[in-house]
Amino acid sequence: MKTSELSSVIPCAPVFDGWAPRDIRGGYTSDLLSDVMSKAKDGFVLITIQAHKNTVAVASMLGLAAVILCNDRPVPEDMVEAARAEGIPLFSTSETQFEVSGRLWAALRGDAP
Amino acid sequence: MSVPLLRADLHNHSCLSPCGSLDLSPAVLARRARERGLDLVALTDHNSARNAPAFRESARREGLAALYGVEATCAEEAHILVLFAGVEEALDFSEFLKGHLPRLPYDPRIMGDQAVVDAEDNILDLPELFLGAALDLGWDEVCREADRRGALVIPAHIDRPAFGALAQLGFLPEGPYAAVEALRPQVRGEARGYPVVSGSDAHYPEHVGRRPFTVDLPEGWREPDGIVRLEILREALAAGRARPYWETAP
Numbered sequence: 001m002k003t004s005e006l007s008s009v010i011p012c013a014p015v016f017d018g019w020a021p022r023d024i025r026g027g028y029t030s031d032l033l034s035d036v037m038s039k040a041k042d043g044f045v046l047i048t049i050q051a052h053k054n055t056v057a058v059a060s061m062l063g064l065a066a067v068i069l070c071n072d073r074p075v076p077e078d079m080v081e082a083a084r085a086e087g088i089p090l091f092s093t094s095e096t097q098f099e100v101s102g103r104l105w106a107a108l109r110g111d112a113p
Numbered sequence: 114m115s116v117p118l119l120r121a122d123l124h125n126h127s128c129l130s131p132c133g134s135l136d137l138s139p140a141v142l143a144r145r146a147r148e149r150g151l152d153l154v155a156l157t158d159h160n161s162a163r164n165a166p167a168f169r170e171s172a173r174r175e176g177l178a179a180l181y182g183v184e185a186t187c188a189e190e191a192h193i194l195v196l197f198a199g200v201e202e203a204l205d206f207s208e209f210l211k212g213h214l215p216r217l218p219y220d221p222r223i224m225g226d227q228a229v230v231d232a233e234d235n236i237l238d239l240p241e242l243f244l245g246a247a248l249d250l251g252w253d254e255v256c257r258e259a260d261r262r263g264a265l266v267i268p269a270h271i272d273r274p275a276f277g278a279l280a281q282l283g284f285l286p287e288g289p290y291a292a293v294e295a296l297r298p299q300v301r302g303e304a305r306g307y308p309v310v311s312g313s314d315a316h317y318p319e320h321v322g323r324r325p326f327t328v329d330l331p332e333g334w335r336e337p338d339g340i341v342r343l344e345i346l347r348e349a350l351a352a353g354r355a356r357p358y359w360e361t362a363p
Contacts, residue, residue, distance in 0.1 A: 005252060032280070032281060033189070033281060033282050033283040034279060034280045034282070034283045036283065050188075050189060052251040052252065052253070053251070053253060053286075054189065054251075054252060054253075054282045054283075054286055057167065057283075057284070057286070058282075058284075059284050076251065076254075078253070089275075110132065111235040
């Protein structure tokens with residue numbers, strides 16, 4: 001599954017356009033960035049409510065494929081700029097981390113949405 | 114000309130912090146600090162500076178130099194010390210933060226009392242807003258706003274497993290820091306070259322003075338009326354003239 005297909009399995013919208021689609025190799029759900037750093041891996045999608053520039057720094061360091069920001073958290077402009085510069089797509093959703101994780105887990109396992 | 118090395122502690126709570134002991138009033142903090150031989154002490158309750166007026170009076174009584182501020186909890190749930198030389202500036206910043214605290218249900222029986230007091234330990238107010246909550250301002254926003262107001266910005270206990278920058282954010286972002294506070298000497302590289310200080314993070318009377326740092330300040334570091342010249346302290350920190358307690362302990 002590619003990052004360009006995320007919006008078809010999760011009710012989420014890209015925060016900005018113009019990024020290159022990447023293969024998704026897994027996912028990780030956490031709001032503690034040190035925990036994300038020790039567990040998330042290259043090509044993973046991060047599911048979180050931490051809508052801040054520092055999340056992009058961690059995503060970039062780990063080579064994450066995308067970040068999904070839950071609960072309709074407002075996305076600050078400096079986060080968008082950083083993500084654009086790093087080529088990391090951000091998605092926004094009104095769903096919770098629990099709901100998004102369930103949908104992504106099922107999609108990656110091959111279940112029909 | 115230099116004055117004798119000062120013993121400073123810029124991280125202390127009072128009975129206004131929900132997790133702080135009701136016994137640690139600003140008056141008790143100032144008295145214990147004097148008894149422990151401290152010279153320069155800051156009051157930094159969680160997200161509020163409303164006990165600063167009582168601390169100013171208490172510190173004067175004990176002959177201590179004082180700074181006034183808060184320990185801000187940013188949206189990432191990491192702690193940042195924000196310090197001012199004046200009570201009014203601290204109260205203004207505190208009022209600004211109040212507008213960024215969530216309206217959470219708060220039960221003092223479960224979450225702890227939050228008491229605004231005077232210098233004689235009389236309770237003046239019991240704020241209904243839970244001060245231990247995270248602000249809706251991110252790390253960078255808190256640092257930027259504090260810096261804009263001329264405060265000393267010091268990331269708190271960056272190496273603490275809870276509420277420290279390294280655990281919450283994964284690393285210490287660049288920022289307008291006068292210093293960073295650490296608990297252990299091993300933090301060197303992770304402090305990224307910012308000056309390192311220690312702090313007691315006192316929540317109980319017996320914590321006061323447990324992890325002070327020493328700093329070498331030039332003559333004239335206080336105004337004639339006793340107010341600390343923040344820029345002189347900032348320069349001394351930047352010049353590496355502060356030593357955390359683990360470098361000074363006998």
